[in-house]
Amino acid sequence: xxxxxxxxxxxxxxxxxxxxxxxxxxxxxxxxxxxxxxxxxxxxxxxxxxxxxxxxxxxxxxxxxxxxxxxxxxxxxxxxxxxxxxxxxxxxxxxxxxxxxxxxxxxxxxxxxxxxxxxxxxxxxxxxxxxxxxxxxxxxxxxxxxxxxxxxxxxxxxxxxxxxxxxxxxxxxxxxxxxxxxxxxxxxxxxxxxxxxxxxxxxxxxxxxxxxxxxxxxxxxxxxxxxxxx
Ligand code: UDP
Numbered sequence: 358x359x360x361x362x363x364x365x366x367x368x369x370x371x372x373x374x375x376x377x378x379x380x381x382x383x384x385x386x387x388x389x390x391x392x393x394x395x396x397x398x399x400x401x402x403x404x405x406x407x408x409x410x411x412x413x414x415x416x417x418x419x420x421x422x423x424x425x426x427x428x429x430x431x432x433x434x435x436x437x438x439x440x441x442x443x444x445x446x447x448x449x450x451x452x453x454x455x456x457x458x459x460x461x462x463x464x465x466x467x468x469x470x471x472x473x474x475x476x477x478x479x480x481x482x483x484x485x486x487x488x489x490x491x492x493x494x495x496x497x498x499x500x501x502x503x504x505x506x507x508x509x510x511x512x513x514x515x516x517x518x519x520x521x522x523x524x525x526x527x528x529x530x531x532x533x534x535x536x537x538x539x540x541x542x543x544x545x546x547x548x549x550x551x552x553x554x555x556x557x558x559x560x561x562x563x564x565x566x567x568x569x570x571x572x573x574x575x576x577x578x579x580x581x582x583x584x585x586x587x
Pocket of ligand 1: 365366403404405409410412482483490491
């Protein structure tokens with residue numbers, strides 16, 4: 358089995374909301390190690406919100422702001438990759454554009470090669486294009502490398518029919534189809550990513566990163582969260 362795990366940038370920052378929180382990342386590392394040791398191949402996509410978000414910068418050109426955002430995702434991948442290595446895993450970082458010797462250029466063949474060597478493969482730099490997000494990046498890479506599913510580790514423990522922070526009666530779905538996610542405009546991933554997942558039948562599992570062992574449980578299928586069927 359091959360899965361792609363998406364972490365938001367904020368998730369890396371723990372309570373600080375910015376920069377890195379090493380204990381949080383080590384917990385992720387230990388779970389990913391357990392998953393890879395059981396023979397599942399793992400790819401990782403990380404957001405950049407702990408450093409920068411292109412769309413919220415008001416004073417500079419959006420294309421340039423998004424370039425900074427993409428670079429933030431690479432910093433995050435380099436950091437997390439190093440923590441993974443210190444826990445004993447082999448890792449590789451692929452980007453859609455050249456970053457000198459910092460990363461390797463993404464190609465499907467290269468990703469396959471690393472996966473077959475049991476390496477954890479980081480897909481950094483998003484799609485390589487402005488006006489996209491790492492949500493779209495993770496769906497695109499999952500489809501390209503023929504992953505079985507995407508695991509979305511979030512601050513919230515699944516997909517709700519409305520925002521539980523606003524509506525105390527919000528109902529969580531155990532299962533929902535990606536068609537319903539699109540039709541109801543639910544915020545699982547952004548709409549561009551939802552449509553890509555729908556058109557290419559890429560299922561997702563949504564759960565809370567903070568819950569003990571949640572990534573391992575999500576891989577097993579017996580987890581506290583929402584399955585998005587595609
Ligand atoms: N980004 C981009 N293209 C991509 C992926 C990311 O331009 O394919 C930029 C964009 O500026 C984004 C930032 O990188 O705001 C961080 O990515 P993330 O997905 O965390 O962004 P968010 O959805 O939180 O804005």
